[in-house]
Amino acid sequence: QTSLSVDEAIRQILLAVAPIGTERVGILSAVGRVLAEDVTADRPIPPWANSAMDGFAVRHDDLVAARPSRERPIELAVVDEIAAGRMPTRAVGPGEAARIMTGAPLPAGADTVIPIEDAEARDGRVRLLAGADRGANVRPAGQDVPAGECVLPAGTPVTPAVVGMLAQLRRSFVTVGAAPRVAILSTGDELLEIDEAADARPDRATIVNSNAYQLAAAIAEAGARPVQLGIAEDRREAIRAKVENGLRVADCLVSTGGVSVGDYDFVKDVLDDLGADVRFWKIAVRPGKPLVFGLVQGRPYFGLPGNPVSSLVTFELFVRPALRQMMGYRGERRFRPTIEAEVRERFTVPPGRRHYLRCRLSRTPDGGYAAVTTGNQDSAILTSLVRADGLLVVPEDRREVRVGERLPVVLLG
Ligand code: AMP
Ligand code: MG
Numbered sequence: 001q002t003s004l005s006v007d008e009a010i011r012q013i014l015l016a017v018a019p020i021g022t023e024r025v026g027i028l029s030a031v032g033r034v035l036a037e038d039v040t041a042d043r044p045i046p047p048w049a050n051s052a053m054d055g056f057a058v059r060h061d062d063l064v065a066a067r068p069s070r071e072r073p074i075e076l077a078v079v080d081e082i083a084a085g086r087m088p089t090r091a092v093g094p095g096e097a098a099r100i101m102t103g104a105p106l107p108a109g110a111d112t113v114i115p116i117e118d119a120e121a122r123d124g125r126v127r128l129l130a131g132a133d134r135g136a137n138v139r140p141a142g143q144d145v146p147a148g149e150c151v152l153p154a155g156t157p158v159t160p161a162v163v164g165m166l167a168q169l170r171r172s173f174v175t176v177g178a179a180p181r182v183a184i185l186s187t188g189d190e191l192l193e194i195d196e197a198a199d200a201r202p203d204r205a206t207i208v209n210s211n212a213y214q215l216a217a218a219i220a221e222a223g224a225r226p227v228q229l230g231i232a233e234d235r236r237e238a239i240r241a242k243v244e245n246g247l248r249v250a251d252c253l254v255s256t257g258g259v260s261v262g263d264y265d266f267v268k269d270v271l272d273d274l275g276a277d278v279r280f281w282k283i284a285v286r287p288g289k290p291l292v293f294g295l296v297q298g299r300p301y302f303g304l305p306g307n308p309v310s311s312l313v314t315f316e317l318f319v320r321p322a323l324r325q326m327m328g329y330r331g332e333r334r335f336r337p338t339i340e341a342e343v344r345e346r347f348t349v350p351p352g353r354r355h356y357l358r359c360r361l362s363r364t365p366d367g368g369y370a371a372v373t374t375g376n377q378d379s380a381i382l383t384s385l386v387r388a389d390g391l392l393v394v395p396e397d398r399r400e401v402r403v404g405e406r407l408p409v410v411l412l413g
């Protein structure tokens with residue numbers, strides 16, 4: 001197979017994965033998920049006309065007649081005091097006013113609120129020192145949401161503001177796209193878990209299975225649920241047994257390592273053994289050229305490269321959008337935001353692949369961004385990813401990037 005372009009690989013992945021289902025959750029657990037139901041207002045918000053200010057509810061007709069000002073105030077009888085949380089006890093008639101607090105329901109008869117700053121109250125009467133337009137400082141019923149309106153359609157990502165709206169609609173539970181369970185398999189004879197590595201024998205060339213931890217963190221950050229399958233030795237049967245475990249518990253599988261063309265790279269063989277529908281295994285991208293994508297028993301399988309930077313960058317580029325789509329995200333919301341930055345350093349890259357260079361961003365005086373790389377871009381150098389704000393995208397046809405050029409940067413979360 002020749003290498004697929006990044007865009008074509010993402011296109012094929014997103015064509016192959018679909019939302020996995022729905023679940024009903026408390027609204028606080030819904031943050032970061034996507035509504036799977038249309039949420040309609042069963043009553044208007046606000047439910048009644050109310051005051052936007054502390055002041056006096058009056059009849060605008062009384063103001064038109066006398067045109068109050070500081071020099072010629074008008075005086076009205078105060079017939080009620082309406083605190084927030086209380087209903088008015090009587091209507092406001094001609095020549096009358098009601099003391100009213102912000103958010104309290106407007107009494108019948110009144111249509112305008114004069115702020116407290118423009119009034120002087122004394123002995124059951126109030127002097128108005130200024131006029132106002134009809135309807136001033138009144139929020140009509142249904143101003144925010146009319147009754148019956150579908151205010152939160154299915155597909156809406158749940159943000160803190162959406163949680164607030166759900167609460168206003170008196171909804172404590174809501175149906176959202178289910179969070180996929182994502183199985184993580186680490187392949188490699190050299191791997192040990194953190195605690196095992198602490199007392200590993202010095203005569204063995206072991207390394208910590210750091211990929212499993214960083215991927216679990218990335219999966220959780222995307223809103224999905226990581227499931228650890230543990231470490232598989234570099235043997236076909238060992239990898240197959242773990243993948244079969246994963247198929248029992250997960251909606252999606254991610255493995256790291258064992259996808260190059262080395263003598264110990266068995267992931268592709270295992271997928272063939274399991275009758276997987278393998279779509280591609282090479283992408284014209286750096287980091288991350290060897291990347292297997294296929295469907296195993298209908299479930300998406302991503303065989304990521306083993307190097308720590310490659311596994312995390314390819315997760316960001318190819319797996320994260322797929323997980324987001326499985327959760328119900330649509331359109332641009334499946335992807336990290338991209339900005340444009342002015343490159344502050346000259347460098348060369350081999351052409352033919354799209355490069356994602358780890359970079360740090362700073363603000364420019366004109367309000368834009370400037371980017372510098374974070375150093376050694378080898379895919380085993382995790383510090384350059386640790387220090388990165390984003391990934392600078394160098395198009396496939398480029399050999400050189402000059403100081404002052406503007407290129408896209410994918411912002412990392
Ligand atoms: P591989 O793709 O299996 O040839 O692995 C490439 C490189 O990534 C090797 O140096 C591995 O030791 C390293 N590597 C593979 N898997 C992991 C892992 N789970 N955690 C950290 N490094 C790994
Ligand atoms: Mg390996």
